[in-house]
Amino acid sequence: xxxxxxxxxxxxxxxxxxxxxxxxxxxxxxxxxxxxxxxxxxxxxxxxxxxxxxxxxxxxxxxxxxxxxxxxxxxxxxxxxxxxxxxxxxxxxxxxxxxxxxxxxxxxxxxxxxxxxxxxxxxxxxxxxxxxxxxxxxxxxxxxxxxxxxxxxxxxxxxxxxxxxxxxxxxxxxxxxxxxxxxxxxxxxxxxxxxxxxxxxxxxxxxxxxxxxxxxxxxxxxxxxxxxxxxxxxxxxxxxxxxxxxxxxxxxxxxxxxxxxxxxxxxxxxxxxxxxxxxxxxxxxxxxxxxxxxxxxxxxxxxxxxxxxxxxxxxxxxxxxxxxxxxxxxxxxxxxxxxxxxxxxxxxxxxxxxxxxxxxxxxxxxxxxxxxxxxxxxxxxxxxxxxxxxxxxxxxxxxxxxxxxxxxxxxxxxxxxxxxxxxxxxxxxxxxxxxxxxxxxxxxxxxxxxxxxxxxxxxxxxxxxxxxxxxxxxxxxxxxxxxxxxxxxxxxxxxxxxxxxxxxxxxxxxxxxxxxxxxxxxxxxxxxxxxxxxxxxxxxxxxxxxxxxxxxxxxxxxxxxxxxxxxxxxxxxxxxxxxxxxxxxxxxxxxxxxxxxxxxxxxxxxxxxxxxxxxxxxxxxxxxxxxxxxxxxxxxxxxxxxxxxxxxxxxxxxxxxxxx
Amino acid sequence: xxxxxxxxxxxxxxxxxxxxxxxxxxxxxxxxxxxxxxxxxxxxxxxxxxxxxxxxxxxxxxxxxxxxxxxxxxxxxxxxxxxxxxxxxxxxxxxxxx
Numbered sequence: 001x002x003x004x005x006x007x008x009x010x011x012x013x014x015x016x017x018x019x020x021x022x023x024x025x026x027x028x029x030x031x032x033x034x035x036x037x038x039x040x041x042x043x044x045x046x047x048x049x050x051x052x053x054x055x056x057x058x059x060x061x062x063x064x065x066x067x068x069x070x071x072x073x074x075x076x077x078x079x080x081x082x083x084x085x086x087x088x089x090x091x092x093x094x095x096x097x098x099x100x101x102x103x104x105x106x107x108x109x110x111x112x113x114x115x116x117x118x119x120x121x122x123x124x125x126x127x128x129x130x131x132x133x134x135x136x137x138x139x140x141x142x143x144x145x146x147x148x149x150x151x152x153x154x155x156x157x158x159x160x161x162x163x164x165x166x167x168x169x170x171x172x173x174x175x176x177x178x179x180x181x182x183x184x185x186x187x188x189x190x191x192x193x194x195x196x197x198x199x200x201x202x203x204x205x206x207x208x209x210x211x212x213x214x215x216x217x218x219x220x221x222x223x224x225x226x227x228x229x230x231x232x233x234x235x236x237x238x239x240x241x242x243x244x245x246x247x248x249x250x251x252x253x254x255x256x257x258x259x260x261x262x263x264x265x266x267x268x269x270x271x272x273x274x275x276x277x278x279x280x281x282x283x284x285x286x287x288x289x290x291x292x293x294x295x296x297x298x299x300x301x302x303x304x305x306x307x308x309x310x311x312x313x314x315x316x317x318x319x320x321x322x323x324x325x326x327x328x329x330x331x332x333x334x335x336x337x338x339x340x341x342x343x344x345x346x347x348x349x350x351x352x353x354x355x356x357x358x359x360x361x362x363x364x365x366x367x368x369x370x371x372x373x374x375x376x377x378x379x380x381x382x383x384x385x386x387x388x389x390x391x392x393x394x395x396x397x398x399x400x401x402x403x404x405x406x407x408x409x410x411x412x413x414x415x416x417x418x419x420x421x422x423x424x425x426x427x428x429x430x431x432x433x434x435x436x437x438x439x440x441x442x443x444x445x446x447x448x449x450x451x452x453x454x455x456x457x458x459x460x461x462x463x464x465x466x467x468x469x470x471x472x473x474x475x476x477x478x479x480x481x482x483x484x485x486x487x488x489x490x491x492x493x494x495x496x497x498x499x500x501x502x503x504x505x506x507x508x509x510x511x512x513x514x515x516x517x518x519x520x521x522x523x524x525x526x527x528x529x530x531x532x533x534x535x536x537x538x539x540x541x542x543x544x545x546x547x548x549x550x551x552x553x554x555x556x557x558x559x560x561x562x563x564x565x566x567x568x569x570x571x572x573x574x575x576x577x578x579x580x581x582x583x584x585x586x587x588x589x590x591x592x593x594x595x596x597x598x599x600x601x602x603x604x605x606x607x608x609x610x611x612x613x614x615x616x617x618x619x620x621x622x623x624x625x626x627x628x629x630x631x632x633x634x635x636x637x638x639x640x641x642x643x644x645x646x647x648x649x650x651x652x653x654x655x656x657x658x659x660x
Numbered sequence: 661x662x663x664x665x666x667x668x669x670x671x672x673x674x675x676x677x678x679x680x681x682x683x684x685x686x687x688x689x690x691x692x693x694x695x696x697x698x699x700x701x702x703x704x705x706x707x708x709x710x711x712x713x714x715x716x717x718x719x720x721x722x723x724x725x726x727x728x729x730x731x732x733x734x735x736x737x738x739x740x741x742x743x744x745x746x747x748x749x750x751x752x753x754x755x756x757x758x
Contacts, residue, residue: 637757639750641750
């Protein structure tokens with residue numbers, strides 16, 4: 001192993017420790033002094049800003065060393081059990097570096113935004129405590145040097161996600177959404193656990209530093225064991241990162257506060273699955289079947305979620321399905337073996353999706369205040385109640401347009417480069433495995449839909465006539481600077497983020513790709529490079545598709561004809577099918593939820609619990625004791641004569657025994 | 661005095677006592693049969709004492725003392741039972757029946 005590096009890196013533990021300290025302080029404040037909002041803000045935001053600074057220092061140091069292997073810091077033995085030796089250890093390499101910068105950087109901006117967004121909420125301190133705790137677990141997840149440490153972070157972010165989705169738990173719908181997220185994620189976590197046990201069974205270790213170098217010797221390429229491991233890992237990813245078939249919790253997760261949606265359910269936590277696949281690239285590279293599954297599921301999810309987003313009216317739900325769809329792109333990237341492209345898209349997506357969510361938060365904040373001021377009970381998140389908001393919220397509108405152009409893939413914004421790279425990699429892989437041509441086509445179709453539904457969201461929200469209501473209109477205002485400030489910062493990142501990894505085709509140096517090379521080289525399966533002409537055709541077609549989507553939305557959609565939500569006619573035909581999300585929730589309800597409930601109630605409760613456990617075991621024990629007691633009590637006649645006879649018989653028996 | 665006849669009488673007395681305890685129902689009679697058994701034992705003690713030393717005779721005094729105490733306590737119990745139940749027939753006294 002590499003000798004311990006100088007100080008700033010040795011203090012890596014400070015990065016996760018700061019948000020943890022923030023959680024402890026804010027948690028104490030939430031219990032002791034929930035009104036101390038200034039102290040809460042300073043602690044909550046300060047912890048994140050300092051963590052970002054610490055992370056930046058560590059990454060600068062890492063860049064100077066640029067080691068070919070991860071730097072591992074072992075703090076103490078955590079689970080020394082026989083052959084299983086798990087240390088509480090953190091590791092920093094180029095991949096973790098990108099992740100901690102995204103988590104703390106975007107996290108800090110979202111914390112600042114939350115100061116404005118949550119300011120009037122009675123649970124202000126509790127909110128920041130949860131948010132800090134989330135960042136701590138997320139950093140544990142990406143810095144963990146072994147599967148168990150990562151799993152702690154993995155479960156921890158799930159817990160915080162649950163707590164924050166159900167943050168306003170007094171309304172049942174919010175609590176239900178939290179439970180749904182938690183339960184669906186359990187299925188994925190089961191996969192993660194099984195994969196972990198299989199890895200230990202076959203390599204004898206759970207440390208990344210031991211497992212990955214051993215992998216190619218321990219597993220045959222395409223063998224059943226490594227395929228099972230990677231597929232179980234991917235099951236974990238589909239839960240955490242909301243891919244088919246476990247994506248259903250993410251749209252419901254939008255019940256939480258909007259900054260939570262931005263931080264947890266768009267920018268960071270849901271990308272944990274992508275990070276996991278990239279981290280375990282050495283394993284996935286050994287299993288073509290699993291890689292194809294990852295890419296295929298990713299492409300399918302990208303397309304499928306995009307269709308649903310076409311017909312949603314809740315502004316946050318559009319963004320939620322958009323997130324599912326974009327996560328699909330990332331999986332298409334990492335499943336193709338283009339880990340750098342996948343992580344690149346993860347990063348740029350964190351920028352523009354956080355911007356979109358925070359922008360929608362700004363809109364919802366304004367709508368909510370307007371309705372609150374007039375005591376109206378309308379849906380503040382329904383786009384049919386919006387329209388023309390650009391006049392009232394020029395900053396929000398302008399910044400969200402930037403993000404929309406980025407996610408649609410219009411050059412030279414960040415999303416263009418990252419999405420193009422994924423599609424290019426998929427196309428190049430198609431030369432080796434034709435299935436990837438299909439995945440590429442699905443990705444391209446999803447890009448078309450993305451451009452369309454995002455333009456639709458912008459048109460209905462910010463343009464055309466206002467449908468909020470005559471009295472409410474006067475109450476619509478731009479958000480305060482504490483909220484628009486982070487938006488501007490994210491807008492800048494959205495514009496400039498593409499510069500991280502400009503491909504050679506445009507004269508760039510592909511810097512992120514080179515940066516990640518030490519991590520991805522172990523796993524990269526190079527596809528034949530396409531000729532520059534082919535690449536140009538791909539780029540132009542992707543841009544054309546995006547442009548067609550946006551122009552199509554401008555042509556087809558009529559914001560003027562839209563009625564407010566309470567007057568809107570019901571959807572019909574295909575529109576209804578999409579609005580109802582392909583009835584997937586209903587389908588799952590029929591084939592999973594109801595049978596499980598029936599089994600629980602009719603069999604496990606009424607038969608196993610009531611009859612078997614309560615009846616046979618608990619009451620049965622009591623009945624058996626009573627029966628025995630009854631038999632014994634028959635001896636107690638209460639008549640002295642009987643006792644005397646027994647006594648004499650006993651004495652004679654003893655005497656007889658003694659004499660003989 | 662011969663040991664054999666004395667022990668025979670003692671055994672007969674003891675057997676009579678046992679039979680009385682087993683067969684009679686009146687508490688007073690059963691009590692008297694218990695005394696009979698004690699005295700059978702006394703007789704055996706005295707008979708053995710003639711050959712083996714005076715320890716047996718000393719023991720008889722102990723037995724008599726115990727029998728006197730027992731008579732006091734036993735009769736008091738029987739009296740108390742009689743006051744409650746107006747009978748000393750043991751067949752009717754079975755409160756401990758399970």
